[in-house]
Amino acid sequence: MDKKKEDQRMKELKDRYIRFDWAIKRLLRQKANFGVLEGFLTVFLGEKITIVELLESESNQQSEDDKFNRVDIKALNDKGEIIIVKIQNIRKLYYLEQVLYGMAKTITEYISLGEDYHKVKKIYSINIFYFDIGRGEDYLYHGLNHFIGVHTKDQLIVNTKERSVIVSKLSPEIFPEYILIRINKFDKIAVTPLEEWMDYLKRGTIRPDTMAPGLGEAREKLRYYSMTPEDRYAYDEHLNAVMIQNDVLDSAKLEGYLEGLAESRAENKEKGKGKGLAEANLENAKKMKAMGIDLEMIRQITGITL
Template sequence: METTDRYIRFDWAIKRLLRQKANFGVLEGLLTVLLNEKVEIIELLESESNQQTIDDKFNRVDIKAKNSKGEIIIVEIQNTRELYYLERILYGVAKAITEHISLGERYYEVKKIYSVSILYFDIGIGDDYLYHGQNTFLGVHTGDQLLVSTKEKNAIVSKLPSEIFPEYFLIRVNEFDKVAVTPLEEWIEYLKTGRIRPDTQAPGLAEARRKLVYYNMNPKERHAYDEHLNAIMIQNDVLDGAKLEGRMEGLAEGLAEGKAEGKAEGLAEGLAEGLAEGKAEGLAEGEKNKQIEIARKFKEIGLSTEMIIQGTGLSAEEINAL
C-alpha cells in the first residue's frame, strides 16, 4: 500500500538530515536489520569527504559512525556507475582503520570496520540484491575455520579472524523486485522507490515516516532537493548515452573486422571483440569527456560548484573553465 506522503530519498537524507543526533534512529534502523543485531550510533566521525590533501582520492563517504561496541561503520551511496568501485571501498576501509589507531598504540586498538554500499548501478553479474563478504581462514584440506588465540589484558582470548577483519555489504537496489515482507526488504523497497508503508514495524522506518516527509522541508530545501533529483537523472542519461555510443562503435568495428577477414569465424570474433573493446573504450577512454559534459549540464541547471565536484570528480578549476 502506498502512502499519500512523499518521502525524501535516502541519499539526500543521509547527507543532510541524518547527521543530526535526533535523527540517528533512522540510520540505526537500517544498520540493525542489515547486521542482524541492535546498532546504536554513539557519534558521527570526521568523514573522508573532507579531503586532507588534493591527492586524496577517497572523498565520497556519506556517513562514518561509531557504534556502541566501538566499531566503525562506513555508509556510502553511489548513484552512478564507477569502474573501480571495489578498489575504492577497499581503499576506504584501509584508510578508516589507519585513521583510528594512533602512532605508538598497540594493534589491539585496531577497530573492526563495516562497509555498507548502497548501489543504484549494475556493479556486475549476480541474481541477489544483497551481497556480504568478509575474511575467513579455512583449512585447505580440512575446511575448518582457524581460531586464533591471543593475549588481551592478561587473559588468553580466542577469536575468529572474522571478528577482526572488515565486513562488506553491497546493496544492489535496482535488483530488488520482490514484495517486501521482512524488515530488510521493507528497507530496500524504501531505498528503491521512496515509499514507506504506513503500518511498518521495521526499525527506523517508522521514524523515517515522521521525519523524512518531503513537504516538511522549507521551499529553499525543496528546491535544492528537486535539483538534486534532476542532476541524478541528467547524469544517468549522459552515462547511458556514453555506454550506447561505446557499444555502437564496438559493433561497427566488429563488423568491419569480420568482413575484412571474409570468414564467418572472423565476423563472429570481430563482433565479440569489437563489442567488448568498444564498450570498454566507451566507458574508460571517454570518462573525462563524459564528466565534463555532465558538469556542463549541472552548471546549466544552476548547481553549485561544490555539488558538481561531488557529482563528477572534476576540479573547481576545470568546472570554472566550462
Template sequence: MGELKDRYIRFDWAIKRMLRDKANFAVLEGLLTVLFEDKTQIVEILESEGNQLAETDKFNRVDIKAKNSKGEIILVEVQNTREVYYLERILYGVAKTITEHISLGESYGNIKKVYSISIVYFDLGKGNDYLYHGQNRFIGVHADDELQITTKQEDALLPKYPRDIFPEYYIIRVNEFNKVAKTPLEEWVNYLKTGEIEPETKAPGLSEAREKLKYYSMTPGERHAYDEHLNAIMIQNDVLSTAKMEGLAEGRAEGRAEGRAEGRAEGLEEGWAKGKAEGLLSTARKLKSMGMPPEDISLATGLTIEEIQEL
C-alpha cells in the same frame, strides 16, 4: 492529501543532509540493525578526511562515518552513477579508515573493526541477489576447517576468528530489488529504491523515517534543491545509458577493425568515462544557470566547488 502525507525524502539525499543529526540517528540505526541482524546503536558521527570531498582524494568518498556502541566504525555510502573501479574504491576507503584510527606506536589490538555499506543505484555487475555480504574467513585448503586464533584480551587468552577482526562489506543493489516487501529488510530496500514507506511498518528505522523525512516538512528552498537533485540523477543516468550504447558500438567497431578482443572493453570504458564527465558538467551548468548554490551542485554532481565556479 494522500500525496502530501505519503511522499518521503529519498535516502540518498537524507544521508547527505539530515541523518548526520543526532536527533535522526534512529533512522540509520534501523537500517544497520536490519542488515547486521543485531540491534545497533550509533554513538557519534566521525569527521575526518575520509568522509569529506577532496580534490586530491576523490577515491575516499563516504557519506557517513559513524562509531557504534561497540567502538566499531561503520562507513555508509550511496552511489548513484557508475564507477569503473568501485570495488577498489571501497577497499581503499576501508583501509584508510583503519589507519586513520590507530596512531603510530599504538598496539595493533587497538585496531577497530570496520563495516562498509554501499548502496548502489547502478548496474554493478552480474548477480541474482539485491544484497551481498563479504566477510574474511580463513578456510583450510585440505581440512576445510576455519582457522581460529588465540588472542589476549583483558589478561585472558581467548579464541577469536579472523572474521571478528577483518572488515565486513555489504553491497545493496537497489535496482535489483523486485519483490513485494514482506520482511524488514525488504521494506528497507523498497524504501531505498522507491522512497515509499508503508503506513503500518514495524521495520526498525522506517517509522522514524516517516516522521523525520517528510518531503513537505522541508522549506521551499530545500524542496527546490532536492527536486533538482532528482533531476540531476535522471539526466546523469540518461547520459550514461547513451554513453554505454555508444561505447559498446565504438568498441565493437574498433575490435573488428584492429582485430583485438579488448577493443570492445576499451570502447565501453572510454564511452562510460567520457559520457559521465560530459553529463556531470552539463548538469552542473544547468543547475548553476538556475541559481542553485555551488554547495548543492557539488552534492548533486560530485564536482568540486572550484570546478563548478569555473563553469
C-alpha cells in the same frame, strides 16, 4: 472519479519521502534523527545498533563536486566499532577498489604510529549501489574474511586456550565486514523489515503500518513537503543532476557499444574477404596441380606454400 483521482494524487504528494542518499547527507546527521539511521543499520547488520556519535571524514563534506552524493557516514556504535555507509548514485570504475581504500584509510585514521595493535577497531562497510555491479542474482551480499585450508579445505578456528593465552580476538572480531546492497536487483513485495527498507531505498515508499526499525521515524521526518522550499529546490536539482549524469553515461555506453559493433562487423567483413580469397586460391591450386602444372609455378601464382 476525478475527485477521487485528485485526492489520491494529493495523498501521494503528501506521503512523498526524501531519498535515503539525500536524507543521510542533510538530515540524519542530527542526533534527533539518529533513530532512522540506527534502524537502517540494525536491519542490515542483523543486530541492535546504537550510534554514539558520527565521525568526521574527508569524504562526507558537502562540497560542490560532491553533488552526486558519494556519501560517507562514519558512525561509532556502543561497542566501539566503526560503521561506514557509502552510497553511489552513478556508475564509477574501480568502485570496489574505492571501498577497500576507504576501509584501509579508516583503520589507519584511528590508530596512531607506535600504539598497540589491540586498538585497531572492527569496521563494517555498508555499500549501497544505485546501478548494476557485477554478476549475481541476490540484492544483498555479505563478505567476511575466512582462513581456509589449502589442502584440507577446513576453516581455521582459534580454540579457547589459544584465545585466552595467545590470541585475544577471533578473526570475525578483527577483520572488516562488507555489506553490498544492489538496489536494482530488488523486485519483491515488501514483507520483512529488510524488504521494507529495500522498497524505501528503491522506490521511496514506506508502509503506513510499518514496524520495521527506523522506518516509522522516517515516515515522520523524511517527508518531502516537510522541507523548506529552499531545501526542496536543492533536492529536486540533485535528482535532476543524477538523472542527467546517468543519461549521459547510458548514452556514452550505447555509443561505445554501437561503435564496437560497427568495428566488429568491418573486421569480420575483411576477414571474410581474406578467407574467401584463400579458399579460392586453394581451389585454383588443386585444379592447376591436376593439370600437371609445376608446383613452384602454382606457388608463385596462388601464393600458397608448397
